[in-house]
Amino acid sequence: MNYQENIRRCVCIIHDPSKSNQGVLALKALKLSDSFMELYRNNEFNGEKLRGKSLSWVDIFEEIPIKVSNSALVSAFMTELEADSPVTQSDYDRLQLSTNPFMERNMEFLIDCMDDLSMEQQKFQFYYRNLSRQQAQQQTWLQKRRAENMVCKDAGEEPLPEEDLSNPIFKPLPEPSRLDSYLITNQVSNYCNQINSVAGQSFSRLYLMKALHEN
Template identity: 75%
Template structure:
């Protein structure tokens, strides 16, 4: 298509790319990496998300996305610790910015589409639960390590008091060679951010479908009453 446009002297600058998705399942690290690669040559690149499963129901399912500047800056540093996220005031909703497209009025609702969204939502909730377990495990290990460090420090201080009383030099109160003083790396929060963003996307889709269904139900009820 780009070649054909070029041959007839029509604007044919690359401004991004498009990719298909199943029920809006596009919140992946691969998509972010593609964005970052495009950003090297195209400062304001856009990705068009096309959902064929939704389009089969009679809706032109297109969504235009770009990465937020604040997220790109953090992604380049590859530091998704809780402290850094709080410092940048970044949450899961700040990963992508959606360029508005007015296709909602064309939406047709079907039960299978609603069911599949709910199934994918449940899967995402399971994935999010697993990510939360990683952080719980990290904080348990961190708490255990801090308790071990405190116990070691109290023991060393008591030992130094005894050495001081006997006229000996005190021992250092830090021992980097001791395994309990080795820092425990904090898990990256990128996956949990993407999963939470995906959950938000599914919820918005379900909310849109449910809202239209209720509108139709109220309209049908009013017609029957009349």
């Protein structure tokens, strides 16, 4: 947030070395969306504000397309190297069939995120239980006060106010921030996409190797 507010055209570059070891250069450029920055600046991550901005967890980040290019000298140098070593290590890496380390690591991260998300949901469940209990107490108090006002009216006395702000049951309960749950949900989605992508590539390699063996 601070970088993006103080540095023009600021992005966050993410490199995944574990995925790059599979022969695929894993780079991403991300920035915070303007709508998310506005809410974060005002610290208004409650249900009403999020619904008003139509902001969901998929709207936290904006991905910027990346184009990797080399200078003319680097391209010329790489061309010189190709004659001596036509097959590079990255070419062999693309043929690796085992993706167990990468998959296991992402599954571990995904399980941790699901545990964190469950804890965040428990916070909201506790909040809504307290809110329902408070609303029930308010209704009971209002019914009692209206009955007292009917007695006062029959006696020709001034009715009592139906809301007593000094009463603790009328004090609004602070709603938990949804920021953590939004960030965790975004992480869960990212890990699922990573697992899905690697699993798809692994199946493609296995089918390719099967075809080669058959031939």
